[in-house]
Amino acid sequence: MNFNFFKKQNNQNRFVDRDNDADKNKEPAISRRTFLKGGLVAATSFALSPALIDLLKLEDEEETEEKLATNVVEDLEDDFYYEQVEAWQEAQSMSTNELLDLSKEGDVELTLEAMEGVKQYWKNVHSTEGNKLHKSFVDGYREIGAYKKELEKIFEEEGVPNKYIHLSIPESYWVLDAKSPVGALGPYQFMKSTASKYELYSKSGQYDYRTDPFKSARACARLLKDLHDASGDWDLALSGYNGGYFWRYLKEAVSSDEKPDYEGFLKYLEKKINVVRNETKYGDVYEHRLRSTLGYIARRVGVSVDKIAQENGIKDPNKVRKGIIIRIPLENDSVRERVYKMRIAGYRENLNYPAKFNAIDEAIEEGVVTEQKEPADFSLHVTKNVYPKSxxxxxxxxxxxxxxxxxxxxxxxxxxxxxxxxxxxxxxxxxxxxxxxxxxxxxxxxxxxxxxx
Missing domain, CATH: 3.10.350.10 (LysM domain)
Known part of the structure; x- marks a missing residue:
């Protein structure tokens, strides 16, 4: 049955989830594929590795606002990491609440000084005894000591500063079999698509080495090196390790004949966030491409299923196709706040990532954590291989x-x-x-x- 989802034609101010918009007249979102097909790789001085070029050729898995917004604790299948992930998500929100506040006057401004404040927040969180993330930090730093000698050797061989072995701490707190709500696996949290380009995962199912400490470390080092070679900036490389906004910014910078750097990336995100912020603050309706159930999105934004169904002329809320665009009325400040937080979830995560790593790196340098296990002998290390369950x-x-x-x-x-x-x-x-x-x-x-x- 075809529902007439837009039979209410009125003059309300409305906006659409731009990453999900199907309007053919719009300029398409920048993907890894369009970055490569645009010929910009060949036109620049960036030295891209074969693995990174293969990664660019992947079918674009857009990190849309909705997909990022659904990466929440309630999606975890395993309760083992629940408290840690819950604490991490709370800290990620608190670290940028003031910076991205919907209610304050004027636009969001993302400066290097502002990111210093975000870094300091993460440093305090990880340095304060009694905080859940402080305990995870202490435990992870202690456990990685047994592997440290081998890990540093791997990163040095790949031409990456060995401090980045500790990227595994904000990624997993050195839990070797850590699995994220969206399927990233191992100490350095690789998705299958990226892992397959760095010899960590076989699409045929022959091997999955993402939980192996040494193979995943080498893949992490190679990916970071490739991202740094492409951008010339370690904080940008960290942003690229974390999400797809890196590629969109890189294409924009190259198209404008500008040298990419982290400050420019912040301005890129600033512009995107302010568009979302103004649409949410002053619009009457949010048009959202449905990628989950109607009930799920209703709970997320704080609007009843019946009200959303009425707004869209939906007769049976249980029979709504995924992929359609639905109109969500922005009926009060609470709904606006929820929609805003949902839409900027991906931007917030990308903003936090370099700051979080740099905070942990500084905390280690300042001796916030000191206890480590003695280096172990891994001369007969057996690679950990996670096979499909057959x-x-x-x-x-x-x-x-x-x-x-x-x-x-x-x-x-x-x-x-x-x-x-x-x-x-x-x-x-x-x-x-x-x-x-x-x-x-x-x-x-x-x-x-x-x-x-």
Whole structure:
């Protein structure tokens, strides 16, 4: 049945979720794909790695306002991280409440000085005993100590300052199997699409290394290096690690023949946020592309399902197609505030990200946390592989373990190091790892070794 969702034609001031607008006359949102197809990569001096170019070629997974707005605690399947994620989301909102306040006079202004204030907020949160995030900080910093030597070596090999090993603290507080509400996994929180470009995840289901501390660390270092090479700014690289606004800003900067930097990125976000803010503050209706149930969005904005249904001429609220545009009346200040917070969720997260990492980095430098485990011996580290939950994958997982090749090791030395763990001969191991055997062993290669029966 086709409902006439727009049969109320009136002169109300209205606005639409710009990231979700289907109007063909509008300029389309900037995506990784359009960034690449626009020829701007070739026209700049940026040195993009093959992995980053592949990432740019991905089907654009727009971080729309609604998709970001639904990344909330209630979507978590596992209660284990509930309190930590809840505390993190509360802090993320509090850190920028004054800066992004809907009720204050004048426009939002995002300056480097303002971001210093956001950084100081995160620093205080992580430095104050009794705060949930302080405990997570202490625990994560202590646990990462066992891995620190290996992690620093990986980041140095990839040409990234080794302080960025601690990116795993704001990402997961060094919980190796941490999983976000939207599916990012591991200590450095990789989504499948990005992980597949950095040898962390196989789309065919053969491997998923996102929870392995060393493989995920190397992928993190490579991605950061690629983002820094593309932008020339570490804070911009952090913003790119966190979300897609980086790519939209980068294209805009290059199109304007401007050198991209973090201050310019702040001005880019400032402009976007002020558009949303003014639309919400002065508009009468918000037009929203529905990506969840009508009941869910009604709860989010504080307007009854019946009222939204009446506004849109919907006869049965339980039979509404996802993807349609619905009109939400901005009937009072409470609804405006809720809609505003929902729409700027992605911008808020991107604003917080560099400030949060820099706060943690400063806190570490100032000795807020000091206790760390002694470095462990990982010479026989078995790569942690998360397979899809099927009998076949479980059997395959149990059949092999992974050995990481050390500097100057040949096949003979590898076999000597693992022969107490396997019945396979040196030739058996080479046959199993045919492609690596054909090109020759390299340091940090990870090869399959059959387990003892």
């Amino acid at each position: 009998r076949e994958r479980k059997a395959e997982k149990e059949k092999y373990f992974v050995y990481r090749v050390k500097k100057s090791e040949g096949w003979y030395r590898v076999h000597q190091n693992v022969k107490h763990l396997t019945k396979a001969t040196q030739e058996d191991i080479k046959k199993l790892n045919k492609k690596i055997a054909q090109r020759g062993l390299r340091e940090n290669d990870e090869i399959l070794i059959p387990k003892k029966a």
